[in-house]
Amino acid sequence: MMVPSDEIREKALVVEDLVLYFQLTHGIVQAVDHVSFSLEKNRAVVVIGESGCGKTSMGRALTRLLPRNVNRYTGKVYIDGVETMSMDDETYREQVRWVKISQVPQAAMNALNPVLKLKDQVMEPLLLHEKGITQEEALERVHAVFDFVGVPDGFIERYPFELSGGMRQRVVIAMALITNPAVIVLDEPTSALDVLTQANIYNVLKRIKWEKGTSFVLITHDVATSSELADDVLVMYAGHMMEHSSAGEFFTEPLHPYAKMLMAAVPKLYGEEELQFIPGKPPSLLDPPTGCRFADRCPFAMEKCKVEPPTFRVGDRLVKCWLYEKEADEIVSSPEALAGVSA
């Protein structure tokens, strides 16, 4: 295995040229197509995009929770400085899952085993990954982590069905947290919850970030709520990474036409602007168009867009659009070049 450079080792997550294709009976779905980005320690990247644009698939590619019909799964993923794509499944399970990267799944409310008590459930990752830990030590850690995410102590003897949705969500987050991983992938952690509970959960997540220094990959299409936590923003469209910026810059002025239109479709608290929508629908990933995948719906589409744009670096930001060809500082299509670029 290639020894990663110091630069990579200092980052929580480095993704280089990640590809994940699925095999269906009638073709290949290009769910994640050559995505590269990196994430500093103690930061949160929000992955946004429409439904079916490859957000969840990318999260799964990171935690290697793949369905059986994978066609192509390549690239390099460094989690906490360790290259994981070259590991076999068993090594990955033992050394990476929950040790370096944990995950709060999409349907977090159903992610608890209905026949296990919460304490046994939350203890599971500890018992699996910290060999030789005693039941008492594990229980102590469960108490601590429950306290941290705000689950009342008495709940540890309960079964999942005895909890409200918000509490279950906290339990699932507690479980993701218990082994102190470097990165937590949150796949729409609040999508089934009401706004008050959402706010509570985000407060918990913020607290984790501040106090534990954990990095987050937050997959969502709720741009407004996720801005609470975001340090970086990654815009995905039809399997491609369209833009990668720091949150401040992104929310002030998105670069990519798709990102601009996406932001225009988000309701604002102040102001009377009418909400915009993006006409058309995302292309089928079974047979994506050649060239820029957004070109069909893009008001700025040009002749050049029939050729797939490379990823340009504009300042600290990455954008995959021909519009920025002139102001670009650099073309970062090659993965090696990307590793040196921090967002």
Place this chain on the structure above:
Amino acid sequence: MGFLKSFFRELKYYPSAIVGTLIIVALLGVALYAVIAIPYHRAVYLWRGTSEVWYRNPKMVPPSWVNYFRTKKLPTTIDLDSRKEGEVQRTEKKLGDGKQIELTYEFDYTADEFPPEIVLYFYPTYAAKQPFVSGEWITPDGRKVRLGNFIVTQGYSFHMGQDKDLARRVRRMLHVDIPADIGLLVDPASLPKDTSQPVDHKDLRPLKGHYKLHLSIITFSPQDEVQAELLVYGGVYGIAGTDHLRRDLMVGLLWGTPVAMAFGLISALVIGLATMIIAAIGVWYGGVVDDLIQRITEINMVLPFLPILIMVGIFVSRSLWVIMVVTIALSIFGAGIKSYRAMFLQLRESPYIEAAQAYGAGNSRIIFLYLIPRILPMLIPGFISAIPSFVFLEASLAVLGIGDPVLPTWGKIIQDAQANAALYKGLYYWILEPSVLLMVTGLGFALLGFALDRIFNPRLRQE
């Protein structure tokens, strides 16, 4: 524990479950009692049934309680043994080199039917010359019938119904042709007036009253000794009756219970669990493993189950435990795999399974801690309902003639009855007793199984 408590609280609301549980508890109690009261080796010894064990029992007679339902009462066995103190009057006097022993057997005969047999068993010890016996039968109305003179050897028995001389003397006394053991007890008033007509046995009545048998024994050496036992066999016996080998059916019925329970419980439990585990493994690993399990199941399902068992019974071993192992082996890859697989396939895609995978749970952990416990509640009612089917299977095999050669089982009792034409001879008790036990067993487990199904399967619940 809390689970069990709430489970039993729930069970209370189903009267059928209470009845079922009571039946099962009673059966288990009987099984336990049988194993403790009649240890295994004793049970096998009794059921082998050599004549020394059972000679005092009448052959193929119904249980004693049938007398409660009859107007003409059947006799119970009268057993008078000179070796036992006080049962027989005995006098001895010296006579030449040896001695003369006088034995007087006295008994009251009150039944309305004749005994099936009357037999005298002799237990002589002698130096050289066999003792000489003459006997006299005295009826309540004072008639005397000479039994004849005979010499007794070791193990000699005198069957009154089979002795030709006695038959001739009885015929001479009564002027009709009837067996001697009936003739000795018959009421002369019930005999037909017209002696030229053949006798209708239905009209014959025994004479009730005090009978005496007088034996006069001469021995030829002072050390010689003769004891004799008179057995007037009854027409009923015990709680369960007897079979063609004079065996008390109670032994077979009692010991059939633990055998049936063990066969049913072990088969159902092993098959249920193994099927579930194999189905879970197949679903979880998928691919070649699943294909292999499914193909084995399909092949196994078209194999003829009963003929294979019969072949094993004939060519390999008829031992109950061998048959059980073969039954289990053939049943594991059965229809259960298919239905469990359908449940597991659905479960495999649950978010919590994926979550478990995400936090690094290994394959076996997922199978045993995440997949199987979810299906387990479905297994329990099925398991309870499956028990009687294996009890019936064991009985069916025994009826087909591949029952265990040494152990008494309910099925073997039915097979014995069938082989001895019990129904043709009107010996219904012989078939009905084991059949009722089988049916009660099935009923008990079915009642409990249905209730459990309601408890564990909320869709069937009546709110």
